[in-house]
Amino acid sequence: MSHLRVSATGPAADAVRRHVPDLVTDRFASQLFAQDATLWGHDAEEEAGKRLSWVQLAHASQSLVPEITALRAQLSAQGVDHVVLCGMGGSSLAPEVICATDGVELTVVDSSDPDQVRSALTDRIDRTVVVVSSKSGSTVETDSQRRAFVAAFEEAGIAPTERIVVVTDPGSPLDESSRADGYRVVNADPDVGGRYSALTAFGLVPCGLAGADIGRLLEDAAAATPALSTDDEANPGLVLGAAIGGTDPLRDKLAIVDDGSPLVGFADWAEQLIAESTGKRGTGILPVVVAGTDDPEVQWPAGDVTVARLVAEDAEPIAADRDTERAEIVVSGPLGAQMLLWEVATAAAGRLLGINPFDQPDVESAKVAAREMLEGTPDDTEPAFVDQGVEVRALGGRGDWLGDAATLEQAVAGLLTQLDPDRGYVAVMAYLDRLAHADLAGVRRVLALRTERPVTFGWGPRFLHSTGQLHKGGPATGVYLQVTGTPSCDVPIPGREFGFATLISAQAAGDASVLADHGRPVLRLHVTDPQTGLAAIRRALEGGATA
Missing domain, CATH: 3.40.50.10490 (Glucose-6-phosphate isomerase like protein; domain 1)
Known part of the structure; x- marks a missing residue:
């Protein structure tokens, strides 16, 4: 028996009432588990036809x-x-x-x-x-x-x-x-x-x-399969998929927060699943992984944000009338069951969004750009200026948004002038040792407080296989802050003419180049001394933030 529970309030509940009956009538769940490749339209049929074995x-x-x-x-x-x-x-x-x-x-x-x-x-x-x-x-x-x-x-x-x-x-x-x-x-x-x-x-x-x-x-996933494969309005996969992808107008940011669940780091996995599956053709759902329930995206969600809370299986169910304005989803269940649940929900959300949830057309572009830099001329763009040991470069966007900035604080402020106050988001992308500099992720909350907009944080290059797809293929509403650093020493790659330092540098430069080609504004900050440079970047990001 499945222990999955999904409930929704506000606009998310409205989306469930509006779309789940149609999904049931269309036999979406049973056809999905029958591996029907036609569920997402003719253009998606070829790719979906070789990507559906996950259901069994x-x-x-x-x-x-x-x-x-x-x-x-x-x-x-x-x-x-x-x-x-x-x-x-x-x-x-x-x-x-x-x-x-x-x-x-x-x-x-x-x-x-x-x-x-x-x-x-x-x-x-x-x-x-x-x-x-x-x-x-x-x-x-x-x-x-x-x-x-x-x-x-x-x-x-x-x-x-x-x-x-x-x-x-x-x-x-x-x-x-x-x-x-x-x-x-x-x-x-x-x-x-x-x-x-x-x-x-x-x-x-x-x-x-x-x-x-x-x-x-596997046993937990198997126990959840009957509920997820049944054409029923109580199907938790259909409920979650409609709540994520069916709001009107579309709330295209999903703040995922652990609110007492036993799952560790689940939101990071769900982030990749949702972002890479839905972020294409100018649409998509941006997952925003937040550290706690006191983060601004959860405390004061903007009008384009749905909050998804991961709770313990014995948590009290959400009250249907708790808040008619907030779009909120509450999910509980064991890990294996939740993995299958979110996969089904993402497939259902893709149908509602009118996209193919199984391709990733913009992931390859950053790989190609990185290869070109490895095989040809590496990025040698001169910085606009250097402040406190941090090299500052600006790409993309509309016009000369860096202007006459001469300090880190001014450069950050210039990037944030490109942020849409109603629909925009900030993406922080750190091409650094994520174990040694784990505390840098704390700037996500600082920027969310400062901008009052959703902020994501990704470690490069791993986010290229996740939110990197949505950055290029999703809505053109993001502004991008890239942080890179000079490693203490290189590690050679046997059989290659380049080492890891050159590889990660090419990946960062290639990603920024593709974003700029898509018209996205990118502020590149490179630190030669991570200890002092990252401290300077933190101070610059805190400018204008409230406690």
Whole structure:
């Protein structure tokens, strides 16, 4: 029996009453679980036709559990008990949430920052198994991380084939090369897209090796399947999908906040699922991950914001008449069930928005721009000025919005003049070591207080596989603050002419270039000394903020 609960108030409840009966009449839920590729229109049919196997993973993936359990036992017997995951997007976000919620350790390497990569390479290498997760193996970050770990194992006198497990699609270039070289390979379902892959081998292998209860995860998803696949107005997936994507006028920001749920970091996973699935063709829902219920997007949500609260299963249900003006959703349920719930809801929201929730047409543009800089001329744009050790550059937008700014405070103020006070949002994008500079994420709340608009915070390059799609393909209402830094020292990438420092620099410059080409205003702040430079940036962002 499913323990999922979804309730809504205000405009979100209105959207449920307006759209769910039609979804039931159209048999959306049952046809979705029958893998009907026509549900999102003719243009989406080809892509959807090879991306719908996620609906049956709760049962289909159960055969993986004994295989993963046996491999964990084998590694443990050899004294190998530290699991590292190299992957991007859905390949890393789902395992991170699953392991954190289950209270088991998993080291996630989802960065090109050399300092963050180095810390993983030098941590308990004698006791480490590395899971390399990539559908094709062509993801530049994951391929670079794999190369670095192969070299680290060889330097430590350890055979890489004994310590690296590859998760990839069957028949992919990575599958073929890894098998030929003698690596352990676990194949994932090729008919599942990355952001829907939580219950495939991409989610289960690293989590199972780390000691998470992946059997229970699948059981919870299986228990939720009957309720989610039934054409009924009580279907929680239809209710959540309508509340997210069916408000009129569309509230295209979704503030997701943990309000006492046992799920750890779930909003980060949901952020990628929703942003990459819906942010295209000038529309989309911008997920805004907030730290707490006292953040401004939750306390005083703007008229284009819906608040989604993640609560404990025994929490009191939301009162239907609590507030007729606020659009609010309350969701509870175990992790496996909620993963399937939000996937169904995103698919339903995509239908209501009139978009294909399974493609990501603007993700590739940033990759292409980064490759061009790696293969050709790197970005050598001179800064407009340097203040307090921070190089300042401005791109895109309307006119010369930087003007005669000569300080960090003035540059930030100039960027914020480009912000639409009614529909806009601010995106902070930090291409830095997210472990060493975790407290930088606190500037999100500072800017939200200052601007009274929704603010997102993403660590580069991992957000490129998440909100990066919506930044380019979604509504042209964002302003972008990019923060980059000079690492303490580089880490070479074996077999490549460039190291991680060059890679992350090219990714940041490529992302900014594509945003500017789309007319988005981008303020680039580069710190050569992170300690002093980041402190100066914080002070500049606090200008005009209230406590």
